[in-house]
Amino acid sequence: MTQKLSIVIPVYNEATLFRTILDRVEAVALPGGLARELVIVDDCSKDGTTELLKELQKERPDLNINFHEVNQGKGAALRTGFAKATGDIILVQDADHEYAPEEYPQLLKPILDGRADVVFGSRFLGEVHRVLYYWHYLGNKLLTTWSNMASNLNLTDMECCYKVFKTDVLRRVTVQENRFGFEPEITAKMSKLRARIYEVPVSYSGRTYEEGKKINWKDGFSAIRCIIKYNVFWRPDKDKVLK
Numbered sequence: 001m002t003q004k005l006s007i008v009i010p011v012y013n014e015a016t017l018f019r020t021i022l023d024r025v026e027a028v029a030l031p032g033g034l035a036r037e038l039v040i041v042d043d044c045s046k047d048g049t050t051e052l053l054k055e056l057q058k059e060r061p062d063l064n065i066n067f068h069e070v071n072q073g074k075g076a077a078l079r080t081g082f083a084k085a086t087g088d089i090i091l092v093q094d095a096d097h098e099y100a101p102e103e104y105p106q107l108l109k110p111i112l113d114g115r116a117d118v119v120f121g122s123r124f125l126g127e128v129h130r131v132l133y134y135w136h137y138l139g140n141k142l143l144t145t146w147s148n149m150a151s152n153l154n155l156t157d158m159e160c161c162y163k164v165f166k167t168d169v170l171r172r173v174t175v176q177e178n179r180f181g182f183e184p185e186i187t188a189k190m191s192k193l194r195a196r197i198y199e200v201p202v203s204y205s206g207r208t209y210e211e212g213k214k215i216n217w218k219d220g221f222s223a224i225r226c227i228i229k230y231n232v233f234w235r236p237d238k239d240k241v242l243k
Contacts, residue, residue, distance in 0.1 A: 004035040005108070006087030006167070010077030011040060014095040015048040019056075025093060025101045032112045034089070039064040039081045044071040075182035079175040090170055094161045103202050107164050110198040117169045117195040120155060120187075121162030125201035143223050147184050150231035151191035155199060159183045159223075162202050169195050174239045181226040188230035189239075 007025055011018060022038075030036055040063060042053050050067065057065045066080055082090060089111055093101060099121070110116035144158040163186065173189045175182055190197060 002033055002035050004037055004087035005030060006037045006039055006085035006090045007093050008039045008078060008081035008085055008090060009093045009095050010043060010074050011049055011095045012043040013045045013047040013049055015052055017097055018049060018095055021095050021097055028101050028104050031105045031108055037087050039084050041066045041077040041081045043077045044068045073179035075175050075177040075179055078182055088167055090167050091164045092161060098205055099161050100203050106200050107162055111164060111166060116198040117166045118190050118197045119164040120199050121160040121202035122157040122199045123160055123202060123204040124156045147187055147227050150227050151188055153191055158187050177226060181222045184223050184226040185230050193236060
């Protein structure tokens, strides 16, 4: 039986870029004969993205497009997207062109080969990346180090957007964090489930704040809270299983 890949795309204020990223996602030749499902979640955009997606919903009934009535954050959009996904494998794709959908085959390979339950992308394993903010880089390295110390993993880029999950593993947890705390939360939970985690190098074309980058210093403090909360206090039996 053909397996299906659900690509979950959280969207907030990406009216100028969304159709381009959609074209890139749909142009990728998926390995292993995978079928493709696109699950799009608009997190109450204010720049015309919502209207664009409502038009697209009329044009493309094959797309699974969902709307939040109140802005909640990336984690909340992913929670909605994961609940709507019907594939055997779930991949997270940001809508901002910082990450390249053309790299899906290398991200999917460890799962399709039967080696991994979860795959994290890494911007620090030797691929091309845009040179931008030193303090963001340092903050990322510190958060990844603290996450590794708490989870006993040896990741190089805990905060990377690209994460791929076998659906039956992801269904064992429920995302609780509404914003960017999703990254340390899901890392801690996958570690506590003893999931087989692989890392794959990915390229990165980061944006400036003028170009629309959304994460800020407050999210760094939230990440520290999440590292402690989910590595120290969370147990698998504390989550409602997502049906």
